[in-house]
Amino acid sequence: MSQKLWTTSYYALAGGLTVLFLFPLIWTGYASVAPAGATNQQDGFGFGNYASLLDYDAGLGRYLWNSTYVSVLTVAFTLALSIAGGYAFARFSFRGKDTLFLLTLAILMVPYSTLLIPLYSMLGDLGLRNTLTGLALVLTLYQLPFAVFMMRISFEAVPKEIEESAMCDGAGTFGVLTRIMLFAVWPGLITVGLFSFLAAWNDFIAPLILVSEADKAVLPVAIANLRQQSMGAVDFGATQAGVVVMALPCLVLFALLQRHYVRGFMSGAVKG
Amino acid sequence: MRHSRKLAGALYAAPVAVFVLVFFVAPLLLVGRMSASDWPLLAGDLGLNLPDNYAGIADNPLFWPAVGFTLKYTGIVVVILIGLSLLLALIVADRRKGTGFFRTAYFLPTTLGLASASLLFFGFYSPAIGPLDPLLEFLGIGPVSWLGTPTAALWSTVVLIVWKFAGFFMIILLVGLQGIPPDVYEAARLDGANRWQSFRHVTIPLLRPALGLVLILSVTGSLLAFDQFFILTKGGPDNSTVTVVQLIYREAFQRFDLGAAAAISVVVLAALLVLNIGQFRALRKDH
Numbered sequence: 017m018s019q020k021l022w023t024t025s026y027y028a029l030a031g032g033l034t035v036l037f038l039f040p041l042i043w044t045g046y047a048s049v050a051p052a053g054a055t056n057q058q059d060g061f062g063f064g065n066y067a068s069l070l071d072y073d074a075g076l077g078r079y080l081w082n083s084t085y086v087s088v089l090t091v092a093f094t095l096a097l098s099i100a101g102g103y104a105f106a107r108f109s110f111r112g113k114d115t116l117f118l119l120t121l122a123i124l125m126v127p128y129s130t131l132l133i134p135l136y137s138m139l140g141d142l143g144l145r146n147t148l149t150g151l152a153l154v155l156t157l158y159q160l161p162f163a164v165f166m167m168r169i170s171f172e173a174v175p176k177e178i179e180e181s182a183m184c185d186g187a188g189t190f191g192v193l194t195r196i197m198l199f200a201v202w203p204g205l206i207t208v209g210l211f212s213f214l215a216a217w218n219d220f221i222a223p224l225i226l227v228s229e230a231d232k233a234v235l236p237v238a239i240a241n242l243r244q245q246s247m248g249a250v251d252f253g254a255t256q257a258g259v260v261v262m263a264l265p266c267l268v269l270f271a272l273l274q275r276h277y278v279r280g281f282m283s284g285a286v287k288g
Numbered sequence: 289m290r291h292s293r294k295l296a297g298a299l300y301a302a303p304v305a306v307f308v309l310v311f312f313v314a315p316l317l318l319v320g321r322m323s324a325s326d327w328p329l330l331a332g333d334l335g336l337n338l339p340d341n342y343a344g345i346a347d348n349p350l351f352w353p354a355v356g357f358t359l360k361y362t363g364i365v366v367v368i369l370i371g372l373s374l375l376l377a378l379i380v381a382d383r384r385k386g387t388g389f390f391r392t393a394y395f396l397p398t399t400l401g402l403a404s405a406s407l408l409f410f411g412f413y414s415p416a417i418g419p420l421d422p423l424l425e426f427l428g429i430g431p432v433s434w435l436g437t438p439t440a441a442l443w444s445t446v447v448l449i450v451w452k453f454a455g456f457f458m459i460i461l462l463v464g465l466q467g468i469p470p471d472v473y474e475a476a477r478l479d480g481a482n483r484w485q486s487f488r489h490v491t492i493p494l495l496r497p498a499l500g501l502v503l504i505l506s507v508t509g510s511l512l513a514f515d516q517f518f519i520l521t522k523g524g525p526d527n528s529t530v531t532v533v534q535l536i537y538r539e540a541f542q543r544f545d546l547g548a549a550a551a552i553s554v555v556v557l558a559a560l561l562v563l564n565i566g567q568f569r570a571l572r573k574d575h
Contacts, residue, residue, distance in 0.1 A: 023384075030379045030386070034393040040451065041396060043419050044408045052417045101304035108297025116305055123312055127512050127560055129533045130553040133540055134318035135311070137332075157311045164304060189296045218401025220515045221533075225541065236403035240519055243410070252417045255407055262404040270399040 041263075048257040055253025065257035072242055072254065074231040076261070082148060083217060083235040089152035090216035091209050094159045098208055102167025102201075103193055107179070117164070124161045131157070132225050139226060151226050151234075155219055159212040170204030171197060207276045214266060235262050319557075322550035329544035341551035350527060351552070354535045361442065361531070362510035368450050369506050370499070373457035380458065381465045391462075395455035402452060406519035409448040413520075438528035441521045445529065448516060453509075457502045464498025465491070500571040507567070508560065532556055 049061050057064035069076040104110070105117055135154055136145065144150030174197060182192050198205070223234045233241065239258035243250045270277060323341050326334040345351055380391040397405065412418050413434035421431045434444045468491065476486040492499075514533040517523060523530040523538075530538075532552070540549035 026379070026382065026384070027386075030390050033376070033379070034390055037394050037397060037451065037455070040408060040412055043412065047411060047417055047419075050417075054416065097304050097307055100300045100302075104297050104300035104304075108293060108300065110294050110297035110301060112305075113297070113301070116301060116308070119308055119312070120304060123308070125561060125564060126312075126316065127533070127553075127556055129512065129514065129536050130319060130557045131312070131315045133536065133546055133549050133553055134315035134322060136540075137322065137327075137546065138315055138318060153311060157307075160304070160307070189293075189300075214399075214401075218403060220401070220403035220518075221537075224518075225537070236401060236407075239407055240403065243407075250414070250416070252411045252414055256411050256417075259404050259408045259411075263400050266399045266401065266404075267396070270396075 044256050044259050044263075048253065048260045050253075052253055054249055055251055057253050065251075065253035066261075068251065068254045069242075069257050069261070073238070074233070078231060079233060079235045079238040080261070082232060086148050086152050086155065086223075086234055087213050087216040089149065090155045090159065091212050093152060093156040094163045094212040095205065095209060097156065097160060098163035098167040099193075099198070099205075101164045102171050102204075103197065105164070105168040106171030107189075117168075120164050121161050123157060128158065128221060132222060136225055146227055146229050146232060148227070148232060148234075151223055152216065154222050154226060155216045156212070159208075159215055162211060163208045166204050166208050167201065170201040174200040203276065206273065210269060210273050210276050214269065217265065218262070319550050319553055322547055323554045325547050327545075327547035327550070329540065329546055337547070341547045342555075344548055345551055345555065348535070348539075348548075350530055350535055350538075353527070354530045354532050357442075357529060358511060358513065358531045361446070361513065361529075362507060364442075364446055365449055365510045366503065366506045368446065369453060369457060370502055372450060373454045373502065374461055374499075376454055376458040377461035377465055381462055391458075394458055397452050398455040400452065402515045403519060405448060405452045406516045409444070409451075410520055413444055435521055436525060438525060441525060441529050445516050445520055448520065449510075449513075453506070457506065460502055460505075461495065461498050464495045467498075468494045497571075500567075504564070504567050504571075507563070511560065511563075512556075 048065055049057065049063060051057050051059055051061065055065055056068035066076075101120070105113065132154075139145040139147075139150045139154070142150070144153070178196060178200070179192050182196055187195065218236065219234075220236045220240070223237050227233065227237075230241075235258070239255060239262065242258060243255055322333075324336055324338040326337040326340070328334065376394050380387045380394070400408070413420065415421055415431060415433075418434070420434065424430070424432060433440060435441045472490055472494070473486055476490050481489065512533050513531045514537070517529050517531050517534055518537070521529040523534055533556070536549045536552050536556070539545050539552060
């Protein structure tokens with residue numbers, strides 16, 4: 017095949033695929049503001065569908081708050097556990113170290129749905145069912161294998177000399193961790209924080225099962241329930257406005273933290 | 289000094305150890321116990337009833353159809369997803385103008401959550417506001433019921449999943465492609481290999497670890513499919529798109545039988561463990 021024909025077909029294929037991949041995204045933005053029957057946006061373009069979200073049930077503000085609260089708490093739990101754990105695995109030897117590390121990675125082998133049934137019952141016993149804190153703890157569980165692995169390799173990559181010189185200056189292990197190591201591993205922290213935030217923000221099955229009170233619903237569950245509103249008729253406009261609200265933080269984080277996205281995937285590839 | 293360092297290490301690991309014991313090991317043991325017990329959703333533990341819950345699985349009229357459907361869905365998704373993500377990776381690995389833009393475009397759907405993407409396509413396929421019917425009408429084709437028949441519902445969901453995940457797997461394969469040293473291609477070219485031959489005999493063999501990872505992730509993810517069917521098809525029409533995980537959800541929260549749900553969960557766990565060990569063995573043999 018001649019070079020010119022090859023180039024033309026390359027761009028035709030790549031461009032065609034680009035259209036296919038972008039079209040649904042552009043459409044949802046359009047549909048959320050476009051006029052349509054049986055929605056709150058009847059005449060001309062506008063934000064009627066977003067307005068109906070504000071008034072829907074407990075209100076968009078409430079759901080946004082619930083989702084944000086759960087996501088931030090999940091990030092906090094995940095970071096705290098994986099910083100301490102990663103530091104321990106990377107720099108110390110203690111009894112049961114290998115067993116604990118393998119056990120943490122083994123979480124990945126157990127399907128989500130297998131654990132949610134007993135967790136539903138356990139959270140009830142602990143008084144954590146129907147609470148956003150209980151939900152965040154469960155979401156943290158599934159972030160742990162990746163987070164602990166990521167922080168372990170991040171701490172291992174820090175040269176030992178830095179640590180030893182601080183030790184000679186009289187710093188204890190905790191001082192070394194908080195004053196030196198955390199600054200050295202910050203790219204790992206951002207990657208772990210980003211991935212746990214996105215996982216918690218987007219999770220559907222855990223909140224669906226563990227939180228049944230309407231005013232404690234997180235965004236994905238609230239928007240999925242919204243479809244059954246108004247006497248069986250689906251408000252498609254408000255649904256697409258909800259999709260845009262859920263997608264925006266993800267797109268913004270992607271735009272800001274692109275490099276950390278790729279780092280997360282690459283460590284996944286190394287793992288395999 | 290040595291001793292205190294050991295103690296310090298154990299202390300730093302303690303939070304993870306406690307968390308893993310409480311939220312992973314304990315529920316894992318509990319699911320085994322629940323699967324052997326009469327355990328209604330509201331009444332709680334009513335004592336052992338082994339092997340009733342397991343015997344009940346085979347009698348559940350939805351179980352075998354759900355297993356069959358989940359396997360069929362997984363087969364279709366895995367083949368299309370690997371093929372397309374490999375094509376995307378080859379497109380964006382090429383050093384030309386615009387590959388950065390193409391990479392971002394293919395990757396953007398991955399940034400959405402699966403529930404968001406399913407809700408997006410719920411509107412996208414709807415006759416009420418979906419853009420597809422007007423487009424088809426313009427081409428002179430009648431309206432299509434995208435979710436109305438079992439076949440249409442299956443393929444519409446496959447399109448959603450491929451759209452959502454192809455960019456994710458593209459990145460994994462791209463990292464694999466970039467790890468292939470350029471001089472291997474150069475050597476193949478000097479040996480007179482054309483594009484297809486160097487793809488077939490250089491790229492594919494050297495890409496096997498990355499392809500293996502994509503295979504494991506896409507098989508596991510598809511076997512555990514839930515969100516997309518719960519939101520997009522609700523298991524319909526006529527229960528034709530009920531997956532195994534949806535069946536667990538139905539037993540637990542629509543038929544209020546946690547014991548039966550736990551029994552199916554244990555069976556799923558066992559099946560996945562066997563499958564994962566098999567896949568790891570097969571991949572290790574390659575190296």
